[in-house]
Amino acid sequence: MSSYRRLLLIINPKAGVKKKESTLTDIILTFSDHYYETIVCFTEAAGDGTRLVREHMDDSIDRIVCMGGDGTLSEVIAGCRRYSWDKPLGYIPAGSTNDFATSLQLPLTPVEAAERAVKGRPHRHDLGSFNGRHFIYTASCGIFTRASYETSQKVKNVLGHMAYVLEGIKEIPQTHSYHMKVVVDGHVYEDxxxxxxxxxxxxxxxxxxxxxxxVDMGDGLFELLLISKPKDISQLRTIINALKEQKYDTPLVTFLQVDQVLVNCAEKPDWSLDGEKAEGQENCEFSVIPGGIQMIY
Ligand SMILES: [Mg+2]
Structure with a gap:
């Protein structure tokens, strides 16, 4: 009998800057050094992260490791939730924007991240539910949001974070706003x-x-940020300063910790869930799934 455990490695080959060919070999060797036999599969289209979990997941799999950007991780997590796979999940960040990996302070070198995925400690993380769809770290709407899912993969790769920043900033002066009612604990924020x-x-x-x-990823709370439309350049400066200083003492910026939110908007704007587009609806319901996923790092 082999003493090897089985590890499912789900890779998005298109994510981020192309890594050296030897990287995959080094990752598999790392897993092997820790007595994991690796089953490798690649995503090809949107939703494949979820599909691959369904197709390969069985009791013989001891660990799933996702290699890609936040979007791929989000899909894999959706698969783990949907098919009730609740063993630790590892993450090797390889996308252009790795907000989640940055938050977890994961090493950005693939081999080091691979080592964490087999040697690290398990941590419970909250998940968000947005009209029944799961997300890990952000559901957002408005400026900055469209840039995250409309920027082409090529531009994302080259410009990385800068693409997001620039596309957001240049939109502000003529940016569109949405009239929304946001309900938190019975209180209505409307603007x-x-x-x-x-x-x-x-x-x-x-x-x-x-x-x-x-911010605490396992406190059962998410942070809600509402930015009102500035009427002039002075208000825009107030907003930028509030965000920079993280001091939200202006009515133009609302910052709250929440476990449930209802958003009503007749215009039905699209949302971005972890950078992936979610079709807009007039009423959107958000809630927290406490400890919804077990990450290892
Ligand atoms: Mg939290």
Missing amino acids: NYIFVSICNTFSLGGVMNFDEKT
């Missing part, structure tokens, strides 16, 4: 918002950073 985000992360597209003392 024309240019950006709404419900997130559980320290960093958002390299555009915004949140206080590490405030």
